[in-house]
Amino acid sequence: MSPRRIVVVGAGMAAARFAQQLSAATPDGEADIVLYGREPHAPYNRTRLTDVLAGRYRDTALTLATGGSTIRTGTDVVAVDPAARTLRTASGETVRYDELVLATGAAPLRARTRRAYVLRGLDDCRRLAAALPGARRALVVGGGVLGVSTAVALAARGPEVHLVHRGPYLMERHLDPGAATAVRRALEALGVTVHFGPDRPPPDPGLTVAARGVRPRTRLARAAGLAVRTGVLVDDTLATSAPGIHAIGDCAEHLGTVHGTAEAAWEQADVLAARLSGARPDACYTGSPRLLRLTAGPLEIAAFGDPAEHAAADDTVRLTDATRGTYKALALRGARLAAAVLVGDTAAAGDLCHACREHERSTGPAPDPVHLLTTRGATP
Known part of the structure; x- marks a missing residue:
């Protein structure tokens, strides 16, 4: 028998993880x-x-392993025929598949000015880096995870950096207001000026970077007749509405959520690889906890759970140290940990992440919250 042909549209982090895991779990010769x-x-x-x-x-150190897979770089897939189980590339090549995995990722939202740079891919990074030597001032539009980390990176390269954010505070999808204040102070200490709402940055920003978020790439799936809402809809098996087609990573929407994180993409890739290899044919994806681990130069942040829990929780515990620039907070539901955020000192992140994951599947008491917040060198 000829090997099953498993084709992945996309060669990003989700695709690489899936290919690596599938190759490792599939006997030689059984899958192409x-x-x-x-x-x-x-x-x-x-x-x-x-x-x-x-x-x-160095960008040369970013390469990810993909097992024994074949990688066709610089090749755009322009159409999928679910009935015939074929796809067509931009060059006109028709490719047959037995199983198709959509890992098309997400595209950055652009700024209003066409001259704005984005930072989504390696070529984007190289173009932006090449423009920096002649830039005296840089403007970052968007105060989410990418905007904050980009502002820190630009500040390390020398230009005067301004960060503009329309939200109520920085990184509101992950942080509570107290943590956001600590992040703002850390940015200001690094030389980044932060502007909110109607505030206007200086004229002539010089170099503008759009970090306003991303949108799942769903054009291919829509054209093929697959069910799409914000992302490509998948069930617990990561199957789409078309037989033999699956979706993972930033393009996939599961139970109303597009997770958009590397951790969630890898969890989805692992589940799908286990199913398609036969290693765990009953493996299911039940969702990923909301979590963030960010190290941007000297700025370290860890956050777990829904930040709204910090306002709605039965109890909260906060420790701040203005001298060291640290902020730590826990949100408790009864005796269980519902959310946590750390800025500046993330040594307890491993234990807190574990406690947050246990929140959904355990009714036992959480460890003492003050102990968790002051733990150093916690295990991952």
């Missing part, structure tokens, strides 16, 4: 795994791009 990537690069770690921009990391 092919990745089609729009970018001309082998799969790489997108989460380290701001480190490359800051000069702390």
Whole structure:
């Protein structure tokens, strides 16, 4: 029998993880795994791009392993025929598949000015880095995770940096107001000026970077007739509405949520690889906890759970140290930990993450919250 042909549209972090796990779990000769990537690069770690921009990391060290897969870089897939189980590339090639995995990722939301840079891919990073030597001032539009980490990276390269955010406070999807204040102070200490709402940055920003978020890439799925809302709809098996087609990563929407994190993408990739390899045919994806781990130069942040819990919780515990620039907070539901955030000192992040994960499946008491907040060198 000929090997099953498993084709992945996309060659990003989710695709690389899936290919690696599937190759490891599938006996030799039983599967032909092919990745089609729009970018001309082998799969790489997108989460380290701001480190490359800051000069702390070399882009040549970002490559991700993909097992024994074949990678077709610089190849755009333009159409999928679910009935025939084929896809067509921009060059006109028709490719048959037995199983198709959509890992098309997400596209950055652009700023109003066409001259704005984005930082979503390796080529974006190289273009932005090449423009920096002549820039006296830089403007970052968006105060989410990418905006904050980009501002820190730019500040490390020398220009005067301004960060503009329309939200009520920085990184509101992950932080409570107290943590956001600590992040703002840390940015200001690094030389970044933060502007909110109607505040206007100085004229002539020089160099503008749009970090306003991303939108799942769903054009291919829509054109193929798959069910799409914000992302491509998948069930607990990561199957789409079409037989033989699956979706993972930033393009996938599960139970109304597009997670948009590397951790969630890898969990989805692991589940799908276990199912398609037969290693765990009953494996299911039940969702991923909301979590953030960010190290942007000297700025360290860890957050777990819904930040709204900090206002609605039965009890909260907060420890702040203005001298050291640290902020730590726990939100408790009864005796259970519902959310946590750490800024400046993330040594307890491992224990807190574990406690947050246990929140949904345990009714036992959480460890003493003050002990968790003051733990150093916690295990991952």
